[in-house]
Amino acid sequence: MEFFTDVPGPVAFAGSEPVPGGLAYQVYNPARTIAGKRMEDHLRIAVCYWHSFNWPGSDIFGVGTFDRPWLNPDMDPMEAAKFKQDAAFEFFTKLGTPFFCFHDVDMAPEGRTLRESKSNLDEMVDRAADKMSETGVRVLWGTANLFTHPRYAAGAATNPDPEVFARAAAQVRHALEATHRLGGANYVLWGGREGYETMLNTKLKQEADQLARFLELVADHKRNIGFNGTLLIEPKPQEPTKHQYDYDCAAVHGFLERYDLLGDYFVNIEVNHATLAGHSFHHEVAYSVENGIFGSVDANRGDYQNGWDTDQFPNSVDELSLAMYEILRSGGFTTGGFNFDTKLRRQSLDRTDLFHGHIGGIDTLAQSLLVAEAMLYDGTLETAREQRYAGWKGDLGEQIVDPNTTLAAIADAATKADLDPKPVSGQQEALENRVNQIIWRTT
């Protein structure tokens, strides 16, 4: 049964000519070549089950507003899951995007026991596999929801009760195996409740050790089952907990290094989570690229007036271009991609609104990619950075980093040469102008 009846066929690239109803891409042209690769293969766009099909449009003050008939509690849970899956695959194919993402409980309802939950998931995964081979849509990542059920209120891996840890381990095992069965490119761990509400009852070191143990077990299991996808940690500073341990990319990086997990885990950066951590998205991407932990991106943005995760569709080329530039100059995604973990606004009631949100977000990413390519080609930023640090390639720079050099030797050299370096301009305004000029002229 067709659900999105107002959208007859696949959303196509129409160029800059406005299309009645707006159901066309103006910039996203999957086959267009950018820096030697197809646009579709650069962006690796994924639609998420989570907020697009699983969230009814509720907030803390109000019930759901959306037309999502499969969320009706009177429906048989497995029938509802099938209805949802049909609508989701109809959406993926009409939108024309290559990937999707899912939490275990988005795909299949939890059963009364772990066994029943597993068999529900297996059945729905088999059904998804058929739909994937019919449509060619692939899995960008799967994950387990370790935050909704009351048993996880005090955390999953970091719960004071080892029975909760074991229960979470069972759930992740199933979700990881389901992702593997569907040929997923990545598996995500977002530690939504891996943090604390109050330090009065919390052992910080104990909880960190538990989290590391969990991650170690998951990485071992990945190897045991031969899953070749990438394991991703999704940093977020808070919400729902007051403090989340995977605070930002730097905190995750330090954690991975401390527990000898570097190389096993990479980061899934969410634009909005960067904002909540007090960073720009550009910062989070640049940090993870430079430290070798960059993996994938949740493209939803926040709202600068609100201190919570509003999960809006991206719509600012100015903001995304610089992050895209860092991704492109580092060679682009390997297994990662851009996924839309986004929420429509509560008043976006039409079925077509889900298309408009995605089309706008995808076009914004596509335009940002064009700008990033133009910035690379232009070379101003690259040259400015190279020149700024050029001294480190000279004799003094080499002497300083030589492990045999001492502080005294450097001090003697500075004294002998009577070094008196003069400050130079950081050229910030000139560089900002160059960035804007490229954004304005890129088509």
Ligand code: XLS
């Ligand atoms: C919540 C997170 C979540 C993860 C997947 O803020 O963004 O949706 O992406 O569990």
Ligand code: NI
């Ligand atoms: Ni996310």
Ligand code: NI
């Ligand atoms: Ni989020």
